[in-house]
Amino acid sequence: MVLRVEDTDVERSEARFEDQLIGDLKWLGLDWDEGPDVGGPYKPYRQSDRLEIYRDHAERLLNEGKAYLCFCTEDELQKERDQAMASGGQPIYSGKCRNIDPAEAKRRRSSGEACAIRLRIPEHPIRFHDVVHGNVEFSNEVVSDPIILRSSGMPVYNYVVVIDDALMKITHVIRGDDHLSNTPKQVALYEALGWPAPEFAHLSTILGADRERLSKRHGATSIANFRDMGVLPEALANYLALLGWAPSGGTREIFAPQELIQEFSLERVTPSAAVFDMEKLYWLNRQYVKQAAPERINRLALAYYSRAIAEDLLKDSSLDGIEGVPLWTPPQPIFDWLAKITQLLAPYVDRLDQLPDRASMIFNYDAAAALASPDNAEVLAWPQTKAVFSRFVVKVLADETRPMTPEEFKKIVNEVKAETGTKGKELFHPIRIVITGSHSGPDFDRLIPILEEGSKLSLPKHVLSVRERVEQFCHALKC
RNA sequence: GGCGCUAUCGUCUAGGGGUUAGGACGGAAGAUUCUCAAUCUUCAAACCCGGGUUCGAUUCCCGGUAGCGCUACCA
Numbered sequence A: 001m002v003l004r005v006e007d008t009d010v011e012r013s014e015a016r017f018e019d020q021l022i023g024d025l026k027w028l029g030l031d032w033d034e035g036p037d038v039g040g041p042y043k044p045y046r047q048s049d050r051l052e053i054y055r056d057h058a059e060r061l062l063n064e065g066k067a068y069l070c071f072c073t074e075d076e077l078q079k080e081r082d083q084a085m086a087s088g089g090q091p092i093y094s095g096k097c098r099n100i101d102p103a104e105a106k107r108r109r110s111s112g113e114a115c116a117i118r119l120r121i122p123e124h125p126i127r128f129h130d131v132v133h134g135n136v137e138f139s140n141e142v143v144s145d146p147i148i149l150r151s152s153g154m155p156v157y158n159y160v161v162v163i164d165d166a167l168m169k170i171t172h173v174i175r176g177d178d179h180l181s182n183t184p185k186q187v188a189l190y191e192a193l194g195w196p197a198p199e200f201a202h203l204s205t206i207l208g209a210d211r212e213r214l215s216k217r218h219g220a221t222s223i224a225n226f227r228d229m230g231v232l233p234e235a236l237a238n239y240l241a242l243l244g245w246a247p248s249g250g251t252r253e254i255f256a257p258q259e260l261i262q263e264f265s266l267e268r269v270t271p272s273a274a275v276f277d278m279e280k281l282y283w284l285n286r287q288y289v290k291q292a293a294p295e296r297i298n299r300l301a302l303a304y305y306s307r308a309i310a311e312d313l314l315k316d317s318s319l320d321g322i323e324g325v326p327l328w329t330p331p332q333p334i335f336d337w338l339a340k341i342t343q344l345l346a347p348y349v350d351r352l353d354q355l356p357d358r359a360s361m362i363f364n365y366d367a368a369a370a371l372a373s374p375d376n377a378e379v380l381a382w383p384q385t386k387a388v389f390s391r392f393v394v395k396v397l398a399d400e401t402r403p404m405t406p407e408e409f410k411k412i413v414n415e416v417k418a419e420t421g422t423k424g425k426e427l428f429h430p431i432r433i434v435i436t437g438s439h440s441g442p443d444f445d446r447l448i449p450i451l452e453e454g455s456k457l458s459l460p461k462h463v464l465s466v467r468e469r470v471e472q473f474c475h476a477l478k479c
Numbered sequence B: 001g002g003c004g005c006u007a008u009c010g011u012c013u014a015g016g017g018g019u020u021a022g023g024a025c026g027g028a029a030g031a032u033u034c035u036c037a038a039u040c041u042u043c044a045a046a047c048c049c050g051g052g053u054u055c056g057a058u059u060c061c062c063g064g065u066a067g068c069g070c071u072a073c074c075a
Helices: A015-028 A051-065 A074-086 A102-110 A157-167 A177-193 A223-229 A233-242 A257-263 A278-291 A296-314 A332-348 A352-358 A365-373 A374-381 A385-398 A404-419 A424-434 A446-458 A465-475
Strands: A065-068 A116-120 A126-130 A134-138 A147-149 A172-176 A197-205
Touching: A015 A223, A015 A233, A051 A065, A051 A116, A051 A147, A051 A157, A051 A177, A065 A102, A065 A172, A074 A102, A116 A177, A126 A177, A126 A197, A134 A177, A134 A332, A157 A177, A172 A177, A177 A197, A177 A352, A233 A257, A233 A278, A278 A332, A296 A332, A296 A352, A332 A352, A332 A446, A365 A374, A365 A465, A374 A385, A385 A404, A385 A424, A385 A465, A404 A424, A404 A446, A424 A446, A424 A465, A446 A465
Parallel strands: A172 A197
Antiparallel strands: A065 A116, A116 A147, A126 A134
């Protein structure tokens, strides 16, 4: 595999895009044998460094009569196209400069007249084979003589890819099917250059939920967006593969990177467009999060807690773009404690960036808000709730010296249960509200130790212990 | 407008001249755990339309329609 940087559009190319792109591809698990960063036998791999090569071949085509100089200005061409459209004609190049005498054209060029170089499209239909679309044929009548070298001297994409693909010995051109209509131009170029065409494979377009091409307003459009959301690279790769491809049999869906490499085949790629389904990506991501090594998830999750803590502390949400680097490197005990939270919550989230939110009952406790929350209104209105509150509060605060272990907690809950005659939701919902502020959440058995441990750590923001929570609740309730 | 590509549950897809048209996400219902979530089970849900070929088309062919793309001195 070769990484080639296609930056012939000066206005849209910036060096930082290249770094970003390389970072994204590597993160996704893609690797290349040749490229601008690693070198290779057919260097340079950046098109802006290959301009000489493109000019040489363009001159060659010119000398062989397979290309010609075009002196039309952009305005003229635009006008021509508009007129052709208006009168119901084909908006293809008129061929006005096609028959200018080559010697005459050369003279005009050397006298300084601006001109571009155009390829002469042959007088026969253009055929090529595509792995996903089969045999494709275009009438030469509908393809304009394409410009290959702009009057500025910069070559054009459709031309440079052909030169590069041939020179770099590319065997398979795999790209989006928006290029299908460009392919006849490129095939004509191969023919003119006297080179064999490679194998083409035009993959279907990925659409947004509104059936429009994926774009900025669909949210996550760059690979980095998914990484920042806490989507694992293997999940994204797996999902993307499933969009337009399925294994023989069509029932298996989860493929680890290595399996994907082994199983994937271009021949089984579907030609129809696919709508990107975030929900399914998230589901797939959850499967991978559950399977992943805990240490890896703990490390990744840290970045999200860090961001949440930093935002909370500094009230500065400009600290986004975590780039995989934690903003805050906690000492080991705190890291270990955060890891416990991650292991508690990770199996239930779609994306790692949901972790801080799920953990907010640990970091943030507000008894008054809990009592006022409409989510809790129903539970608060139950006839037994007040009794549960008072019994529970009294028992928790009775002996401040006893450590609040899960066993101790369970004992208290059982006593409340016996004394109030409540059970199930009637019992646990109110208690949950006291402890976490919400009537639902993770297992008490696992939550209690985390709260107790957290309360003993020196965190940027103190985590309240069970008793501290009960005290605050009591205060808010004015009991 | 011209040309091209595409068309199976809401979505991603498997399949293929005769099938109960299969799987997954999502949805619904149930089970389960103190709850939510997760998990498990069950259910609902599709062959774009019209012709042709054929004993028989969802499948093959043609047309229509729709979606998307290209039609640039963008990539």
